[in-house]
Amino acid sequence: MRAVRVIGFEGPAGVVCRNVDEPEPGPDDVVVEVRAAGVAFPDVLHSRGAYQERHEPPFTLGGECAGVVRSAPASAPHRPGDRVAVLLPIGAFAEVVAVPAHLVLPLPDAVGFDQGACLPINYLTAHFALGERGGLRAGETVLVHGAAGGVGTATVQLAAALGARVVAVTSTPEKAALAREVGAHDVVDAATFRAEVADLTGGVGVDVVVDPVGGDRFTDSLRCLRHRGGRLLVVGFTAGDIPTVKVNRLLLTNTDVRGVGWARPGFGEPGFVAAQWEDLLPHLRSGALAPPVSGTYPFARAAEALVAVDERRVLGKVVLHPDEN
Numbered sequence: 001m002r003a004v005r006v007i008g009f010e011g012p013a014g015v016v017c018r019n020v021d022e023p024e025p026g027p028d029d030v031v032v033e034v035r036a037a038g039v040a041f042p043d044v045l046h047s048r049g050a051y052q053e054r055h056e057p058p059f060t061l062g063g064e065c066a067g068v069v070r071s072a073p074a075s076a077p078h079r080p081g082d083r084v085a086v087l088l089p090i091g092a093f094a095e096v097v098a099v100p101a102h103l104v105l106p107l108p109d110a111v112g113f114d115q116g117a118c119l120p121i122n123y124l125t126a127h128f129a130l131g132e133r134g135g136l137r138a139g140e141t142v143l144v145h146g147a148a149g150g151v152g153t154a155t156v157q158l159a160a161a162l163g164a165r166v167v168a169v170t171s172t173p174e175k176a177a178l179a180r181e182v183g184a185h186d187v188v189d190a191a192t193f194r195a196e197v198a199d200l201t202g203g204v205g206v207d208v209v210v211d212p213v214g215g216d217r218f219t220d221s222l223r224c225l226r227h228r229g230g231r232l233l234v235v236g237f238t239a240g241d242i243p244t245v246k247v248n249r250l251l252l253t254n255t256d257v258r259g260v261g262w263a264r265p266g267f268g269e270p271g272f273v274a275a276q277w278e279d280l281l282p283h284l285r286s287g288a289l290a291p292p293v294s295g296t297y298p299f300a301r302a303a304e305a306l307v308a309v310d311e312r313r314v315l316g317k318v319v320l321h322p323d324e325n
Contacts, residue, residue: 002322003060004093004302009049012306015061017299023091025098030072032084032099036117037065037092037320038291039302040150041238044310046090055090061302062092062320066107066116076101083107085116087124089267093302095322102270105277108285118291118317119284120273122154127276128262129210129233130159138163140207143197143224144184148175150317151212151235153182153292158280160185161288164208167200169193169217178315182292194220205230212236218243222255230255238312292316298323 001022008014025031043061045051066085072078078101086092087103107116130136142159146152147168159166160183168184170176176187188196197206205226211218214237221232222245234257245257265272283289294315297305305318 001095002299003095004062004299004320005058006047006055006061007058009047009057011044011048012303012310014057015047015303015306017302018058020060020094022096023094023098025071026100028073028075028100029098030076030078030084030101030104031070032065032067032086032097032104033070034065034067034092034095034097034322035113036067036296037062038118038121038150039305039309039318039320040064040121041236041309042121044306047306053089060091060094062094063088063090064117064120065092065097066113066119067097069104070096072101076104078104078106083109083113083116085119087120087266087273093299093320100270102274103267105273108281110287111284111290114293114296114319115291117319118150118293119289122150122291122317123158123280123289124266124273124276125151125235125260125262126154126158126210127280128266129155129235129260130162130208131279133258133260134208134210134231134233136162136164136208139165141165141167141201143167143169143193143206143209143221145169145190145209145211145213145217145221146238147179147184147187148315149212149238149312150291150314153178153316154289155210156182156184157289158283159210161283167197167206175315178292182316190217193217194224197224207231208233210235213238214243215241216243218245222249222257225253225255228254232257233260234258235260293319295319296321
């Protein structure tokens, strides 16, 4: 089978499409024929050996895909022919994957494979961030950084579906238009977001900030929080720099900074992902959650897709296809 392989820690330049053996499934694994795979920022980090969990080359890249079940153990809730979305710690960019049953998720008929391949990582992260870590309540206001990216669009859609007012932070008119399209009630510019948020909220601030960007926005994000009960959710650092916080501000304002590390419970606790997915399914079926896919690439051009993600040129998500067209 064909797979997208990291052959050296050179970033996208070290990523190639190669023929490899199909995986040998374990006794509890579901075998899935891949129709589409979603590209995420962690894939870029993996290609540089810069992710928290490092894999030594050569290895197959990718953390999420969608396809059709080829085979499944009798104990699994899946059967051959089922349409599914799939999570993997690594190895999703392949024509065939073998995955523990608890990481294989039923895909509603109304959701195509391209969108299905973009659901697991970002939407489960958004669910964990807003629900378990953020304690979001209907009627609260959420500020979302990187709102035109994968995590950002997922968070905008889910927060809106949960009854929150969503303020999106973007850096270009094209990204602003996408944020509005996926459900943001207000859009502010990354260069002036603090002042704009103050105007929009009458100086009160927002209840929750979701930050997958980090870098120099962090301090102003803290200053956007409502005093007493405001929560800043740290999701990632696509800007590259990891910010620090002077905790006296948290004391003075009764606000929180909370880490959002979905991967450990997501991959490590059987049943955790399935429970999240059950919460998301009604919104998937209604169309409230629908990943915007801005481009598709064949496996042979995976490096180009990674460069686009790395340079933050992607609106929403990009998808890889096993076929050569």
